[in-house]
Amino acid sequence: MSIGRITPAALSERLRHSPAPLLLDARRRDAFRREPLALPHAVPIHMDEQPPQLPDLPRSTPIVVYCLCNGQASSTRVARWLDAAGYRDIAVLDGGWPAWLAGGGVTAVLAPEARRQIAGWTVLAEEPQGDLIAEAAFLRGLALPARRDLAVLFVDMVDSTRLFATHAPEQVLGLVQAFMEIVTEIAVSHCGDVHDFEGDGAMLYFASPTESLPAAFAIRDALAERRVTRPDLPEVRMALDFGPLVIGRIGGRERRGLSFIGTAVHTAARLLKLAPPGGIAATEAVMNHARASQQDHANAFLLHAEPQHLKGFDAPVSVYLTHQSSRRRKT
The missing domain is CATH 3.30.70.1230 (Nucleotide cyclase, GGDEF domain)
Structure with a gap:
């Protein structure tokens, strides 16, 4: 499984250079309504969408996933989906959204049309099996x-x-x-x-x-x-x-x-x-x-x-x- 970790400071540095990684914000739709802020240019992944949908992009695209909880459970789950879909450059934001805020990271309001940044989407065929979410x-x-x-x-x-x-x-x-x-x-x-x-x-x-x-x-x-x-x-x-x-x-x-x-x-x-x-x-x-x-x-x-x-x-x-x-x- 090719899933890495990235600190808020390292992600901030990567976002200053091209090509910047695609940012995926993993949460339920009601969580987006309660907290509309996100990392700039992030694309929402709806955790309560059935079946889950993922961006259909070249599998070499660098992707960083984050979620609202500091335990990275939802972001790790999405990273597993991406790994199963064949993506090769995936990282989970260490500490998630709370760590990004604590480090003074830039935020922006997540626009309703943010998903339109991605032209093609694919459906997750099957939930990958593996260790407990907590362990991963x-x-x-x-x-x-x-x-x-x-x-x-x-x-x-x-x-x-x-x-x-x-x-x-x-x-x-x-x-x-x-x-x-x-x-x-x-x-x-x-x-x-x-x-x-x-x-x-x-x-x-x-x-x-x-x-x-x-x-x-x-x-x-x-x-x-x-x-x-x-x-x-x-x-x-x-x-x-x-x-x-x-x-x-x-x-x-x-x-x-x-x-x-x-x-x-x-x-x-x-x-x-x-x-x-x-x-x-x-x-x-x-x-x-x-x-x-x-x-x-x-x-x-x-x-x-x-x-x-x-x-x-x-x-x-x-x-x-x-x-x-x-x-x-x-x-």
């Missing part, structure tokens, strides 16, 4: 074990045990697959990844709540929409936290896996039982991020009447739950 993106180059702040999102199928009483095991497997396919696709499109599928649930992780919180609402809405045509699909409940985690490998010589150790993992797991069907539970750490940059999501939560005493924790935890009116209404 925001854990790349880190000596493990490593410590960094991450957002954790636990997803649970409500009343899944009942399925075994009403469905054959093969049917249950099909329902779990349909459920987790939606969860996985949305997690990856929001700069996240799945750490593990645990029976009727999954643990997802993201660089920050800026990605995990919109992902939680998108998962909830997508599963609710899918239940219209597949009513036996279970409802979902979710819980989020954010904080420092230690990431390292565990296991023996025959089999090793990536492990996430930290309070945020246990807090989110314990909060799951407090979320009602279709509901989302979140901690104060997540809400602080939401109030700063995602007020519409923050407004969807109400503080639980009493701080919760969670198993294994000495101090009570403030818990926020989505209220019923936060659910998307069909028109």
